[in-house]
Amino acid sequence: MEEKSLRLGKLYGIGVGPGDPELITLKAIRILREVESIFAASSSSNEYSIALSIVDKHIGGRPVIGLPFPMTRDKEVLKRAWLENAQKVLGCLREGRDCAFITLGDPLTYSTFCHLMRTVKELEPTVEVVTVPGITSYHAAAAKLNYPIAEGDKGFYVVSGVNGGRHIKEALIKSDTVFVLKTYREFSNIKQVLEELQLLEDAVLVKKIGMEDEEIKRGVEDLSEDAKLPYLTLLVVKNSSA
């Protein structure tokens, strides 16, 4: 009886950039052309369709397999969904196929690729993972504003807005540049902190950077605390007194 020993496929995490289809790297494009299957998290229909349209511009016609996972904070439900998704990808890898998971921005910066990589590795520790970095939304926002991120002996912080203003306050005391990603849900609380620090006029709100409906707003003092902000919103805050 013959035994077929297949090599395990490689898992690639591919950053496709912040939204502008030109802000993808040559490496990302080459690998997407080489792999046998392409996956993406399909739970956020907005992100999914943008990532898809970027990939389609460069390797048009290739199918992208959506990995659904429920939008819930229930850890057990999430864990089960990620296990199922990881098993789906692992199925392909075990057939010897190289697989790519695409992500807007960078695969290791607030991306579901971190979950996928971890779960696949738990199921099959020998899987080789190769990550291809992507341009992040905050680099694209700074570029759009021609706004220095860091110079000389300074540093900068990237914080999640999910916690509201608390971390932002601590960060702003020590640094002159803070990027607040995921601003949308806790904007009211974040605005209060910016007001307290007298930074309302210095903050820049960037919505959907690099996309067709990109919006940039300097100063958030006149923005209602319960303003409806899109998911892909970030704040750039400069504290010139730091």
Added chain:
Amino acid sequence: MEEKSLRLGKLYGIGVGPGDPELITLKAIRILREVESIFAASSSSNEYSIALSIVDKHIGGRPVIGLPFPMTRDKEVLKRAWLENAQKVLGCLREGRDCAFITLGDPLTYSTFCHLMRTVKELEPTVEVVTVPGITSYHAAAAKLNYPIAEGDKGFYVVSGVNGGRHIKEALIKSDTVFVLKTYREFSNIKQVLEELQLLEDAVLVKKIGMEDEEIKRGVEDLSEDAKLPYLTLLVVKNSSA
């Protein structure tokens, strides 16, 4: 008498990525092919030659004009050098030529492009500046290590090693991921702080990421405090107790 009114050229700041020639974006390549003059800071011969070799791989044969500036901390000398360099670039822009300044990594993250842009704008405020973001060394390092930069409600800090360990300590108390760029000169002091925080074994030293002579070292406990580190060295520090 006829008067020739030339449009002022655009100034592009182009990130060519961390060193791997494939980690450049399509946008960077397109613009480098379109512009009439390409400049680069030639003071750090290491960075200059890497940036040049990347550009040469994609738009081979095009000359790149070096902008020298002295390696000194004397502010007056530096200011004069940057004024001269900015005037050189502005000379081209005033002839209606679009000019690009190339930089390793990202043009707004610890890059001399920030100086150049500022000085050109001071001399000629109407110059249009367009910045094209690039993949940074710390994103490339995280990708190489398959190391999540930020997940969920966490944040991360990027600090300059120029100040030694002081900022790193403050950053590590609040965050679980800190990237220390420019590690080389103050390594002794940084090592002391990592020792104090019991993080020597968790630190990862990354030299010349994405280049042919890249080196990655997990743990710095056995590295001499006066180790000679190359200019392009960074530290990734994880504080799992944060």
